[in-house]
Amino acid sequence: MASPGGAALQRHAAVAVLRAAAAAGDLSRVKALHAQIIRAAHFHVVLHNNLISVYAKCGQVGLARKVFDAMPFRNAVSGNLLMSGYSSSGRHKDSLALLREADFGLNEYVLSAAVAASAHVRSYEMGRQCHGYAVKAGLAGQPYVCNAVLHMYCQCARMEDAVKVFENMSGFDAFAVNSMINGFLDRGQLDCSVRIVAGIMGEVERWDDVSYVTVLGHCASMKDLVLGGQVHAQALKRRLELNVFVGSALVDMYGKCDRANDAQGAFDVLPEKNVVSWTAVMTAYTQNELYEDALQLFLDMETEGVKPNEFTYAVALNSCAGLAALRNGNALGACALKTGHWDHLVVGNALMNMYSKSGSIEDACRVFNSMPLCDVVSWNLIITGYAHHGLAREAMEVFHYMLSVGEVPSYVTFIGVLSACAQLGLVDEGFYYLNTMMKAFGVTPGKEHYTCMVGLLCRAGRLDEAERFIVDNCIGTDAVAWRSLLSSCQIYKNYGLGHRVAEQILQLKPNDIGTYVLLSNMYAKANRWDGVVKVRKQMKERGVRKEPGVSWIQVGTDVHVFTSEDKVHPQIDQITIKLEELIDQIKAIGYVPNFAVVLHDIEDEQKEEHLMYHSEKLALVFGLIHTPTGETIRIMKNLRICDDCHVAIKLISTVTSRKIVVRDAVRFHCIEGGVCSCDDYW
């Protein structure tokens, strides 16, 4: 009989080789050693626990389970090892099931694993029971248990419970603080995360790596560039800007704070870039409307050999949506399908968004119908997509269908619904949704909803009520609502009210050119040249420059960009000839150039030429020349389409028998047979 010391030595040796084999990833060697151990050695719980551990680390949790089942008895470590094995392969439910049949002791390790598994499956019930058990067993004060419990409550959206646990903890604990901040961020309770972040800014030396990631996430949500910069400076002291987690969080923070260049800078210094860092920097560009740069990064990433995942596809598709690049989006969708990412919710939603923003609501619907599962975002995309395309009836139909299948509408859903009501002139229904149904679903109306209501009243011609509505609901500080009313004053030729509204808008000192153009048009139509002068003066004072009108169209794989009065396009002569021809044709059926649109003090003849070279007309003619007869033409414009072009394009759709879809800064105009889906109201 070997001495006890000798057996211990053998066990140590066996464990060492076992671990070496596992570290080398040599599964067949592990299995051979397993057989040898069973044959040669007496049962020893620690040795068998090592077997469980090694199998679990090799991702062979089934084999780990076999070892576990074959043991004559187990201890808490055996249970904990198998539970962690299940958890690390994502089988949290199996981990919890093991707990229920437990014939091993429960200690603080097992409990924290159980609580962590409850957190992963978001089971408040299970997590609470474990917490209760921990309290009874006197283990609730153990730091690991405590942190796991805290995190579980955060994951299950029970911040009140989490706060109670947090307040009972003594001293600074990075894990606990990180969990609390993330919990509040996930729930959108920024006022609460502000307090925690403020409380730990003085203890930076006790932060861990995750704290940097978490606090940067807070800065991103708050768009707090000042605090974000301070955290960045602190991170530099520890060289944490090189850590891929911290680096990606920095990229995200700068992106959300509208600093695409700084995001790129944080990305560039990363020695090891993974799919998350690449996706983060693409997102930064997309959020800052630098869509081409984002798509270029997508190509660079592939060149670097990093494989895109579902988030990467979603961001790339959102960039295509921004450009209305239907063909590129289509190609990306095909790639996502081929690589098996297509059935992810984020990809399906991004595809729907891309199709919808590219003017193809039919394709968006096709994606929607083929999605294995959808969420409220998918429903919202369909509803708002229909509304933007002027298909309000369809939007309402989908909304009612959504309710009938028990889907809960959100804040965004009601924006789509109310704008559909506005298009259909359903004033009473609109107020019913705003005052009754939104309350029933616990959605607090925001300025977007109130703005829809203003549009609804305006469209019904109830301009005075719209004015009162703005004042009563305190949205008078928002130029968007006034702008809506101002457009209607022009349409209904109510220049008295229009003048009052214009004064209100001027007082708000807006920064966007679109508003000034609208104001100027209003004054011009009302023959108030003093107003036009005032508008120009304020524009100059506020440094608002006239943003050039840009339109673009995709033909084949190329995107062709046209700026207004830009006569440098290589095919401008051909375009001009065709355009003059078309203008003659539409003049024959009633087109009269609308000089009121032109703001310059020039002769009428020059004005006519000016109008002719509007970017959307150039893009349209280019499309007519380069696409086969009968094909739908899709044009994008950075500003709102101008009155004159709107009329001209409607008539051109008649004389050429083409369907023409124009996406402007606000909505879609689906023009066919001389009629526009916007009903000439936009």
Added chain:
DNA sequence: TACACTCCAA
């Protein structure tokens, strides 16, 4: 005596 545990980025 040996075996193990909680928080993070798009």
